[in-house]
Amino acid sequence: xxxxxxxxxxxxxxxxxxxxxxxxxxxxxxxxxxxxxxxxxxxxxxxxxxxxxxxxxxxxxxxxxxxxxxxxxxxxxxxxxxxxxxxxxxxxxxx
Numbered sequence: 001x002x003x004x005x006x007x008x009x010x011x012x013x014x015x016x017x018x019x020x021x022x023x024x025x026x027x028x029x030x031x032x033x034x035x036x037x038x039x040x041x042x043x044x045x046x047x048x049x050x051x052x053x054x055x056x057x058x059x060x061x062x063x064x065x066x067x068x069x070x071x072x073x074x075x076x077x078x079x080x081x082x083x084x085x086x087x088x089x090x091x092x093x094x095x
Contacts, residue, residue, distance in 0.1 A: 002015065002016060012076075015073070016072060017072050017074065018070050018072075021070060025070060025072050028092070031095050032092075035087070035091050037075060037091065039072055039073060040073050041071055041072055045061065
């Protein structure tokens with residue numbers, strides 16, 4: 001679950017969970033899709049991008065790589081009803 005440190009605020013532009021690994025995330029995405037729920041991932045490690053490779057010092061960034069494989073963005077939009085929220089929650093909990 002997301003954690004907001006005391007020194008920060010939340011702009012509420014997304015809600016995510018951190019899955020235990022890439023395979024788990026893929027299976028969860030599949031399960032959600034089977035129930036007409038679109039969950040996506042969009043975090044890519046900057047140090048691996050074509051833009052940044054020439055600027056990066058080549059050190060390992062294991063946390064960045066972990067989140068690239070494990071972050072899952074859940075549906076979040078103004079019209080999302082409490083019933084729809086509960087459906088997402090229930091399917092994830094059952095999974």
